[in-house]
Amino acid sequence: MKAAVLRDFMTPLAVQDVSIPKPTESEVLIKVEVCGVCHSDLHVADGDWSQLAGIVKKPLILGHEVVGTIVEVGSAVQGVKIGDRVGVPWIHWTCGKCEFCREGNENLCIRQQITGVTVDGGYAEFVKAPATHVASIPDNLASEQAAPLLCAGVTVHRALKQSRITTGQRLAVFGVGGLGHLAVQIGCELGADVTAIDISEEKLALAKSLGASRTLNAASDKVVQQLRSQGGVHVALVTSAAKAAYDMAFYCVRPTGVLLAVGLPAQDICFPPILMAAGEIRIQWNKVMDTNLTGTFLFSQAVGKAMIRQEHGKIINMSSVAGLGGASSDLQAIGYHASKGGVIAFTKDLACKWAAHNIQVNAIAPGWFPTHMSSWILEHRKESLLAKIPLHRFGGDHDLKGAAIFLASDASAYVTGHVLVVDGGQTAW
Numbered sequence: 001m002k003a004a005v006l007r008d009f010m011t012p013l014a015v016q017d018v019s020i021p022k023p024t025e026s027e028v029l030i031k032v033e034v035c036g037v038c039h040s041d042l043h044v045a046d047g048d049w050s051q052l053a054g055i056v057k058k059p060l061i062l063g064h065e066v067v068g069t070i071v072e073v074g075s076a077v078q079g080v081k082i083g084d085r086v087g088v089p090w091i092h093w094t095c096g097k098c099e100f101c102r103e104g105n106e107n108l109c110i111r112q113q114i115t116g117v118t119v120d121g122g123y124a125e126f127v128k129a130p131a132t133h134v135a136s137i138p139d140n141l142a143s144e145q146a147a148p149l150l151c152a153g154v155t156v157h158r159a160l161k162q163s164r165i166t167t168g169q170r171l172a173v174f175g176v177g178g179l180g181h182l183a184v185q186i187g188c189e190l191g192a193d194v195t196a197i198d199i200s201e202e203k204l205a206l207a208k209s210l211g212a213s214r215t216l217n218a219a220s221d222k223v224v225q226q227l228r229s230q231g232g233v234h235v236a237l238v239t240s241a242a243k244a245a246y247d248m249a250f251y252c253v254r255p256t257g258v259l260l261a262v263g264l265p266a267q268d269i270c271f272p273p274i275l276m277a278a279g280e281i282r283i284q285w286n287k288v289m290d291t292n293l294t295g296t297f298l299f300s301q302a303v304g305k306a307m308i309r310q311e312h313g314k315i316i317n318m319s320s321v322a323g324l325g326g327a328s329s330d331l332q333a334i335g336y337h338a339s340k341g342g343v344i345a346f347t348k349d350l351a352c353k354w355a356a357h358n359i360q361v362n363a364i365a366p367g368w369f370p371t372h373m374s375s376w377i378l379e380h381r382k383e384s385l386l387a388k389i390p391l392h393r394f395g396g397d398h399d400l401k402g403a404a405i406f407l408a409s410d411a412s413a414y415v416t417g418h419v420l421v422v423d424g425g426q427t428a429w
């Protein structure tokens with residue numbers, strides 16, 4: 001088969017004939033359809049990560065964002081078969097037994113093999129991989145779209161998830177390359193307000209088209225000054241291989257914010273410890289607030305953003321009914337009223353804002369769908385209940401159809417699969 005082979009660091013790849021790999025009993029042979037080019041391939045080819053250079057196989061076939069079709073399976077292979085379209089990621093194999101694997105951090109496995117680093121990768125017509133570690137590609141995802149997710153995508157997704165960035169927070173993505181252009185999209189999906197920074201106008205235009213609300217050119221704009229004047233960012237994600245990007249990003253993080261180090265310059269980077277002490281603090285979810293109400297609000301916002309892109313959708317914010325009667329003191333009753341009032345108020349606000357996008361936002365407050373207990377209440381307390389319901393009607397199945405629903409109540413514990421049951425306040429009734 002033809003393959004692009006790295007014979008030594010800092011030398012051009014040579015396209016040459018090599019033998020087709022022979023899968024072992026637990027491996028599959030894949031006919032490569034596409035393979036992404038990650039900047040890490042360039043670092044490996046240049047040997048510029050001294051810490052990794054020692055484990056690089058030579059000669060080596062690079063490429064760790066591989067998608068293709070299985071053409072041969074080893075005798076012990078289970079779970080995948082000839083004809084399946086699969087991906088081969090950076091993590092080629094993990095032991096499943098070491099401390100890190102058992103903790104669920106298999107990306108840190110001490111015995112791991114790395115595709116296109118310690119074993120041959122996908123810059124070739126065929127590649128082999130352990131059947132246990134290939135990723136099935138869904139039919140509706142094109143191979144060239146799936147490939148970058150296998151390294152660039154999973155890397156920035158994990159980083160952003162771990163940063164716990166939430167709706168409305170400011171995210172700065174430094175570098176809109178393979179990783180960064182996916183980070184911009186994932187950041188937007190998570191509801192963040194994304195600023196993209198690069199030195200290329202073309203990349204900045206791409207970021208804008210992918211949802212970034214603002215772009216800055218690191219070569220000509222005063223990036224630190226501009227971001228700090230807006231209070232700094234909650235999360236700065238560096239996806240550039242340039243040390244200069246880190247030097248800039250660190251100073252854009254607001255106190256208590258997070259600097260996410262993903263891009264891997266060959267040089268060491270350093271920050272003043274006195275500023276790091278402040279920068280390293282993580283924000284935890286604040287339980288003093290009414291988390292149900294806040295959660296409902298944030299979920300509505302996040303889902304609404306996705307619906308705005310589709311130009312249609314239906315959101316129902318529900319608050320439980322029974323809690324009102326269950327309030328054991330005036331203070332508690334005020335709390336319940338305030339929380340229900342809050343749901344209604346922000347629902348009205350969102351309903352007005354998003355009507356132009358063909359998105360219906362309703363509050364069913366008090367929320368009401370048939371359950372064993374609600375039937376009892378309906379029989380005995382219907383009149384007093386209807387009097388409390390602003391729309392003066394109970395919600396029905398038609399209200400639920402096609403809607404994203406959020407409970408603003410302790411009754412959220414009763415959310416079961418696709419059936420949503422509002423059943424709070426047993427003590428009240």
Ligand SMILES: NC(=O)c1ccc[n+]([C@@H]2O[C@H](COP(=O)([O-])OP(=O)(O)OC[C@H]3O[C@@H](n4cnc5c(N)ncnc54)[C@H](O)[C@@H]3O)[C@@H](O)[C@H]2O)c1
Nearest residue numbers: 039040175176177178179198218240241242245262263264
């Ligand atoms: N941590 C991980 O697990 C992991 C995984 C994959 C890749 N990486 C690393 O991430 C880095 C990026 O990979 P990629 O494939 O996205 O690279 P890329 O070359 O596609 O993208 C890098 C981008 O950074 C921009 N850039 C250059 N200088 C800049 C500066 N001073 N400020 C802002 N942007 C600047 C470039 O114009 C480019 O758009 C590499 O170092 C790669 O090795 C890390």
Ligand SMILES: [Zn+2]
Nearest residue numbers: 038040151152
């Ligand atoms: Zn990569």
Ligand SMILES: [Zn+2]
Nearest residue numbers: 095098101109
């Ligand atoms: Zn392991």
